[in-house]
Amino acid sequence: xxxxxxxxxxxxxxxxxxxxxxxxxxxxxxxxxxxxxxxxxxxxxxxxxxxxxxxxxxxxxxxxxxxxxxxxxxxxxxxxxxxxxxxxxxxxxxxxxxxxxxxxxxxxxxxxxx
Amino acid sequence: xxxxxxxxxxxxxxxxxxxxxxxxxxxxxxxxxxxxxxxxxxxxxxxxxxxxxxxxxxxxxxxxxxxxxxxxxxxxxxxxxxxxxxxxxxxxxxxxxxxxxxxxxxxxxxxxxx
Numbered sequence: 001x002x003x004x005x006x007x008x009x010x011x012x013x014x015x016x017x018x019x020x021x022x023x024x025x026x027x028x029x030x031x032x033x034x035x036x037x038x039x040x041x042x043x044x045x046x047x048x049x050x051x052x053x054x055x056x057x058x059x060x061x062x063x064x065x066x067x068x069x070x071x072x073x074x075x076x077x078x079x080x081x082x083x084x085x086x087x088x089x090x091x092x093x094x095x096x097x098x099x100x101x102x103x104x105x106x107x108x109x110x111x112x113x114x
Numbered sequence: 115x116x117x118x119x120x121x122x123x124x125x126x127x128x129x130x131x132x133x134x135x136x137x138x139x140x141x142x143x144x145x146x147x148x149x150x151x152x153x154x155x156x157x158x159x160x161x162x163x164x165x166x167x168x169x170x171x172x173x174x175x176x177x178x179x180x181x182x183x184x185x186x187x188x189x190x191x192x193x194x195x196x197x198x199x200x201x202x203x204x205x206x207x208x209x210x211x212x213x214x215x216x217x218x219x220x221x222x223x224x225x226x227x228x
Contacts, residue, residue, distance in 0.1 A: 030214075033215075042202065042218050042221050043218040048215060050214065090157070096214060103204075103216060107156050
């Protein structure tokens with residue numbers, strides 16, 4: 001079974017703090033994704049990576065950056081957290097960048113920025 | 115850009131009633147995927163449809179892919195309380211190098227009253 005894990009289930013941070021969200025997958029998947037989920041807005045793609053050190057902006061990249069130094073690990077960074085970044089953050093992975101395959105999601109991190 | 119619209123946003127049913135959610139894409143899709151997210155959980159892959167007019171069943175769930183490959187539906191017969199959750203459709207990003215990205219609909223939140 002594919003397993004995607006995220007470093008925290010719940011996180012509380014203060015405005016202006018730098019926040020790191022980590023995601024690890026154990027199936028040697030090429031693709032990894034970061035989404036945020038807000039009520040009524042579904043899943044919105046922040047960033048994705050199709051290979052180590054490769055990254056592409058998604059639909060809402062502003063205020064975020066990412067890092068993928070190893071194939072199994074994809075980090076989302078909030079350089080200076082703001083209250084409008086309070087949300088549920090979901091990491092996902094899929095096998096191949098050549099076609100849109102099933103995405104496997106982690107349990108999510110619920111972030112509250114005060 | 116590509117849009118995937120899903121209706122209704124919310125659906126409340128009595129246990130035993132049927133439920134349908136509809137998904138429409140602004141572009142022709144090579145395939146469509148459906149995911150379910152239980153309350154407090156993360157999205158989990160249910161099924162993928164590939165062929166025009168395809169119909170697939172999973173017990174009480176029936177999935178259809180439209181003839182033009184731009185719309186899809188999920189129908190649940192005789193809902194049970196275990197069906198509660200948010201149902202998402204998702205289609206591959208159109209054109210260019212998609213790198214395995216999916217565009218998700220906003221989701222339909224299903225509530226089942228016992």
